[in-house]
Amino acid sequence: xxxxxxxxxxxxxxxxxxARDWHYNALNKALKEYWYIITEKEHEEYYDWLPTRxxxxxxxxxxxxxxxxHDTINKLKQQYTIDEANKNKxxxxxxxxxxxxxxxxxxxxxxxxxxxxxxxxxxxxxxxIYNCFDLILSNQDVKNSKPSPEIYNxxxxxxxxxxxxTIIVEDSPHWIQAAxxxxxxxxxxxxxxxxxxxxxxxxx
Numbered sequence: 001x002x003x004x005x006x007x008x009x010x011x012x013x014x015x016x017x018x019a020r021d022w023h024y025n026a027l028n029k030a031l032k033e034y035w036y037i038i039t040e041k042e043h044e045e046y047y048d049w050l051p052t053r054x055x056x057x058x059x060x061x062x063x064x065x066x067x068x069x070h071d072t073i074n075k076l077k078q079q080y081t082i083d084e085a086n087k088n089k090x091x092x093x094x095x096x097x098x099x100x101x102x103x104x105x106x107x108x109x110x111x112x113x114x115x116x117x118x119x120x121x122x123x124x125x126x127x128x129i130y131n132c133f134d135l136i137l138s139n140q141d142v143k144n145s146k147p148s149p150e151i152y153n154x155x156x157x158x159x160x161x162x163x164x165x166t167i168i169v170e171d172s173p174h175w176i177q178a179a180x181x182x183x184x185x186x187x188x189x190x191x192x193x194x195x196x197x198x199x200x201x202x203x204x
Contacts (some may be wrong), residue, residue: 026080110135149182
């Protein structure tokens, strides 16, 4: 069987765009309206890798956040995320060049993020790289969000490829493990500054 790479799957936050702090700031701004907060240490150790709904459930358990506030806070958080994304609108020419070079090799690319679809579309659109992707999957497309490998398995299924022909680019330990659990090839990065054309020079 041919083991040539024909698909690359990217996470979004801190892989394609340095947007992780935007989500943190947006959620805290929403929480502060109800006198709650997630400290930087708590965010780094317990909340950073979780979808917003899971974070809110955890806050209800750990800090007695009333569950009846979840919907309101979630809506506020999404609006504040939009504000953060628009405030940080910036054309990322390096990422655009990298994605175009990958596509020139007839390799399909997808973004697989735990964010909701509208946030992904806005953030990638503001970086002028949204139209580069053959597929975009959000936490709304799967039953089990990361750290489950479901979103990666779904992407490979929809792009008609297999794990041995796929590379996944991820940054955080939880997401890296999810990528490995899909049995695809995994490139580990620390942040979005490491994600550039040279990352794929000896692979594609």
